[in-house]
Amino acid sequence: MSSGIVLASCPLGLFLQGPKQGIKYLLTFFFILLTIVLIKMMKKKYGVIQVGADILRQKSLSVSFIGRKERAIIKKMQQILRKTNGLGLAAPQIGERKRIIISVSEPKESQSRKGQKFYVLVNPKIIFTSRETDKLEEGCLSFQEPEIRGVVERSTKIKVKALNEKNNPIILKAENMLARSILHEIDHLDGILFTDRADPRTIYEVVKRGKQRREKWMVGDFIFFLLLVLAPWF
Secondary structure (H helix, E strand, C coil): HHHHHHHHHHHHHHHCCHHHHHHHHHHHHHHHHHHHHHHHCCCCEEEEECCCHHHHHHHCCCCCCCCCHHHHHHHHHHHHHHHHHCCCEHHHHHCEECEEEEEEECCCCCCCCCCCCCCEEEEEEEECCCCCEEEECCCCCCEEEEEEEEEEEEEEEEEEEECCCCCEEEEEEEHHHHHHHHHHHHHCCCCCCCHHHHHHCEEEEEECCHHHHHHHHHHHHHHHHHHHHHHCCC
């Protein structure tokens, strides 16, 4: 094996062969790394994992005790819900295979969270569902790229047994939108998405406008600019 082949097979060897070759290597490495980071950013929305990720199809694990890590997860979920004005979130949606969900008490009528309560449910288990159901349109924070909605039929009243954030066992009675939100989030813990339950004829994609579209263009423009900068080195 010649010394030239050995030198070319390592980053230091590229610099020894010439500064331009070394800079070319570093720029290539940087571009690949940046592309990976940008792709990961596009796969998330406000820190929420988007559909297509394996964890959204996996069953979550029971929580034996709500400790420091679990409280940190709960805090992060609450922050995301405040930022997105969402009605509920499950731990798998932020990359944690733990049976933790948070649902908001009432649907939002404005951008304010005043008068709304966050229900933290750990290891939730449905113990009662009403025969009465209704059909309403649902969305999901994990269906934002693109945003998908569809009509799902669910029970209007439920009872759920769980632990709260203080490790205390509770039984929660919920109805209407709160019941729907809890059922939606518990589905996430079992790897079930709302599109699995939705009437296929009602599923549609929301047309993107404004800020979200601009964000996509900004990422695309940035990658194009990098290609223009790197082109002379190749």
